[in-house]
Amino acid sequence: MNESVLLLSLASAVVIGTPILLAGLGEMMTxxxxxxxxxxxxxxxxxxxxxxxxxxxxxxxPLAMAVGAVVGALFALIHAYLAVTLRVNQIVSGLALVVTGTGFASFVGSLNDSALIYSRPVSKFEPVFGEAMRDLPLVGPLVLGHDWVVYMSWVLVAVAAFWLFRTRAGLAVRAVGEDPATADTVGISVGLTRYVYTMIGGAGAGMGGTYLMAGIFSTYQHGISAGLGWIAFALVIFAGWRPWRALVAAYVFGALRNLGFSLQIVGVDIPPDVLNMLPFFLTVVALMIISARPAAARRFSAPSALSVPYSRETR
Incomplete structure (x- = not known):
């Protein structure tokens, strides 16, 4: 693999990893x-x-991204109502949301004789920096050759890391995730917190989907995500619920998604199903390594009350 192909592959990994990062970062907040x-x-x-x-x-x-975020948040609001208010099993509620969202996308895509499938965005996501900057060796294609959504995702990672681990509001949400009864005792609204952060997660997924369709592929097709949402869910576990680790993991997963194309360029043919399996395989391997090391398990552990319904009457 020559240098130009390698640089192209790495730059593509950043682009393909961006919707994974947006959706995964939102799920991490949730x-x-x-x-x-x-x-x-x-x-x-x-x-x-x-x-x-x-x-x-x-x-x-930007308006299209905002609309995608709002619709994603509204879908997440359904999950919040079922999981937080009605205390429905969160796994069942989430899987129902997969079916609902997939069916909704197929319905919208089939309106007007599937006109949306043949539509294209009015404008494109253009690189932020000029051609002279993008042509700089190494740093040009890898860092300076992207559109504003990629850079926005970096800012969101920094904001999420600071918010969760450097602010009182972040301490409050982590308290809700670790011990909701204690958080409730000190005056933190467990229900409101879970509603807000569940909707933040939905907004991240909606933005990721919009960028995938309007930014990367510039088209809509049924099944276009190809399991990207599940990869985003695996990303949270692989990153140990830490935003900066999620940034790195998203690009690793993006590179794996792009690996098939890169290998075809150099004449290597690997079945797509094998490549699609790799992100989940790496997540399982990471969990096995973490479980074997108690110190690492403490640093990479999930919130203690994750997926546990809370009721003030039963605390």
Whole structure:
């Protein structure tokens, strides 16, 4: 593999890893509040298809991303109501959301004789920096050759890391995820916190879906996500519920998604199913390594009250 192919592959890994990062970072915020949302795939498709539709109607890509985020958050609101208010099993609720979001995306995509499938965004996600900057050796294609969504995702990682581990609000949400009864005792609204952070997770998935359709592929097709939401869920575990680790893990997973194309360039053919399996295989391997080391297990552990319903009457 020559240098140009390697640089192209690494730059593509950043782009492909960005929707994984957006969806995974949102799910990480949700899980820190104690709510597990397996419905990322449904929110990504549901929010993404509406965001993509918006991008085909007008030229404001930030507006399309915002619309995708809002729709994703509304899907997550359904999960929050079921999981937090009704205390339905969170696994069941999340899986139902996958079916709902996938069906919604297929319904929207089939309207007007599937016109959306043949539509294209009015404008494209263009690189932020000029050609002279993008042509710089190494740093150009890897760091300076991306659109604003990639850089926004970096900012969101920094904000999430600071918010969760350097602010009182972050301490409060982590308290809800670790010990909701104690958090309730000191005056933190467990229900409100879980609602808000579940919707933040949905917004991240919606943005990821919009960028996937309008930014990377510039089209909508049924099943376009190809399990990206499930990879985002695995990302949270692989990263040990830490935002900066999620940034690295997202690009590792992005590289794995892009590996098939890169290997085809150099004449190596590997079945796509094998490559699609690798992110989940790496997550399992990481969990096995962490479990074998108690010190690492403490640093990479999930919130103690994750997926556990809370009721003030039973505390």
């Amino acid at each position: 899980e820190h509040s104690g709510v597990m949302n397996l419905g990322i795939e449904g929110m990504l498709l549901g929010g993404g298809v509406v965001g993509f539709w918006m991008s085909t109607q007008q030229a404001s890509l």
